[in-house]
Amino acid sequence: MTILVTGATGKLGRLVIDSLLEHGAEPRSIVAGARDTAKAADLAERGVRVVPLDYGDAATVGAALEGVDSVLLISGSEVGSRIAQHQAVIDAAKAAGVSKFVYTSAPKATTTDLVLAPEHKATEEAIAAAGLPAVILRNNWYTENYADQARKSETGVIVASAGEGRVASASRKDYADAAAVVLLEDGHIGSVYELGGDIAWNFHDLAAAIAEISGRPVEYRSLTTEEHAAALQAAGLDAGTIGFVTTLDADIRDGALADTDGTLARLIGRPTTPLVDGLRALI
Incomplete structure (x- = not known):
């Protein structure tokens, strides 16, 4: 199984890759997508395959997804541009026929009035419209x-x-561990997890x-x-x-x-x- 982590040089992305390795994933099974691959040199040194991936460049997104089984789409940081950026990854994942598509969303994204939620809501709807075998991780605050x-x-x-x-x-480490568990374990498809401390x-x-x-x-x-x-x-x-x-x-x-119901702790197997x-x- 090959896992693509987008935004791999970001704070959450790096922790997810750390967690995947800690959970026993082979470095060569992990693909780190980064806008600036030079910033991922340390990941390459650990045996992780590093590829260019810019949410704003559909060609790099499509190339990064070649031969990938599972994708973690870490939401972009450019508020106002994220829907189009996420759509590029969704479209490429559908074309590649991925078996698992995981997205880091916001708490109660489809029903909340939270100021950050609208782009996450739109992304979740786009994932559903594409028919991807998805898992939604609605991360609370870091x-x-x-x-x-x-x-x-x-x-x-x-x-x-x-x-x-x-x-x-x-902590970001808690959320990163949850993402790693969902990516590595069988199942979870169709689940929407409300995650919090x-x-x-x-x-x-x-x-x-x-x-x-x-x-x-x-x-x-x-x-x-x-x-x-x-x-x-x-x-x-x-x-x-x-x-x-x-x-x-x-x-x-x-x-x-x-809101918190212990879902995050149950996923990661610790408080x-x-x-x-x-x-x-x-x-």
Whole structure:
């Protein structure tokens, strides 16, 4: 079996390849698709086959899929362009007749109001329309998304407009292990997995975790959306970024990232990485 991992030089892609190898996959059975193959030189040194794959270049996508049995489509990072980019991979996978197509989506992508969900929803619909034998991994938030806040704890204050909303985050390693399991095991076709950390935490918990790591008191200061926007503007952020951040916090406040049912832990066969441990590993 040959497995193609797209976005292989990204943070998640590299971890998936690590996990595939840890789970016993032969290096030569893994194809690492990368826009800049020079950045994957270390993967080639480990015996992984590295191929050019640019979501925006359909020719590279088609060539990367030649002889591939399973595909992990890691969602692109260019918001606003991802539907077309993902469609190129979907079309090539259908033409190649792959036996398993795995996609990293967003929580409750087809029903949520989460600001990031629309492109994931469209991608899931395109996968279904293509009739691919698919597995959907709806990854909740990454603990790594709060690394900057953990590193910049000197002020002793975390500000957000998420209210008492909770986030069922897990580490990228947890999600990477789940992807590896789904790719390597028989079955899973047709499954849609809602993946999240074992514990949904709020921003008071985040402050406490950062305080434990830093050894300094840290508190969470809850702002209204308007107060948060003003603070971000004062910090020099542009209007688009301000709108995204405050909308995301409103989504969190409304519970968009709070659900967890243990599916991720069951897939990987261990508890997910606790918030404090995930943050400590980053700093």
